[in-house]
Amino acid sequence: MFKSARFKLTAWYLLIIMLISILFSIAIYSEINSELGRVEHFQELRKQRDLQFVPAPPPNPELDRNVVAEARDRITLILILVNFGILVISGGAAYFLAGRTLKPIKEMVDEQNRFITDSSHELRTPLTSLRSEIEVSLRDKNLSVKDAIKLLESNLEDVISLQSLSDNLMELAQYQKQNDNLLSEKISTKEIINTAYKKILPLAAKKNIAIKNDTKDYFIEGDKQNLIQVFTILLDNAVKYSNKDKHITLTSTKNDHKILISVKDQGIGIKEEDLPHIFDRFYRADKSRSKEKTTGYGLGLSIAKRIIDTHNGIIRVKSKPGKESEFIVEIPEKNQSKII
Ligand code: ADP
Helix, strand or coil: CHHHHHHHHHHHHHHHHHHHHHHHHHHHHHHHHHHHHHHHHHHHHHHHHHHHHCCCCCCCHHHHHHHHHHHHHHHHHHHHHHHHHHHHHHHHHHHHHHHHHHHHHHHHHHHHHHHHHHHHHHHHHHHHHHHHHHHHHHHHHHCCHHHHHHHHHHHHHHHHHHHHHHHHHHHHHHHCCCCCCCCCEEEEEHHHHHHHHHHHHHHHHHHCCCCEEEEECCCECCCCHHHHHHHHHHHHHHHHCCCCCCCEEEEEECCCCEEEEEEECCCCCCCCCCCCHHCCCCCCCHHCCCCCCCCCCCCHHHHHHHHHHHHHCEEEEECCCCCCCEEEEECCCCCCCCCC
16 A cells, blocks of 8 residues: 555656656756847848858858757757656655655554554453353353353453453543643642542552652643553552552652652562563563452553653663562653654
8 A cells, every 4th residue: 555655656756846847948948949049040140241241251051050950959858868867866766755755654554553453452352251151141041040140240340341441542542642732731740649649549558558659849841631640550550560568659859850750669570571561552461470360451551651752751660570660750841742
């Protein structure tokens, strides 16, 4: 598809360039032609005058006309050669330019296709299990009310999980297209952290996890709701991937007009081979290491990274498997939002 689009765009570029070139050539040719006409005319006049006053040497009008006609032919040939040269050179340049023009569009379409494929794949798994459970139960002639209730409960769990997946996908799609309509207001980091902290507190309390908030207050430019979302994701993960009775510590520092906020837990940690992939969409590291069943579709960190990217920031992770993980978010004080 992109190959044919590239050829079409090349043809359009070439058409425009050649039209301009041919128009210029015609203009140059007609200008030179009229100059040659004038020369011819003056030569004619001079010859007539010379004939009247100087009888010798005998005039050779044929020779003069030949010189002018030859000049005309040579100019025509030069112009044809120049146009041919332009056609060849601009053909190559147009093909290259067409490739450059289409590259970001191709990347965007590829990314969208990947997104659709990944999403359909993730949606298919719970849907298939839901369908087979219902089908098996419907075929069972001796299905008791108790079994039916059990089935409905399990179905409800799947539906809730599917709903959360579709919510996450919508969020990701929204952040994916978000660029220059990103709000950029002056916000307090303390306010962002406190809001995220309050959201996660009930979850942490369930596992008797203490969240120590040692952050200082700094002001940054950015989108408040989006940044609250980032720290909610990080804190939610810190709780999710920690066993009971652990600690989570939140700290912040300022370094060279950048604010660094760290979320550190005493959880299960992340294996070295998983570290480069955890920000990828749908990537989930080995869950068997966690003592509890964790929920999620591997979308949280990719959403967080996307938001931090739009703030010209960086999100990185350090981890000791089986011991701790630390996510550090680095955001510039002044935000010149990236145009994506
Ligand atoms: P989800 O938590 O929904 O699986 P995320 O994108 O938030 O998706 O995280 C991707 C993966 O990174 C998780 O599946 C988990 O394996 C790992 N991970 C994220 N945060 C932590 C953490 N604080 N401790 C240990 N592992 C983590």
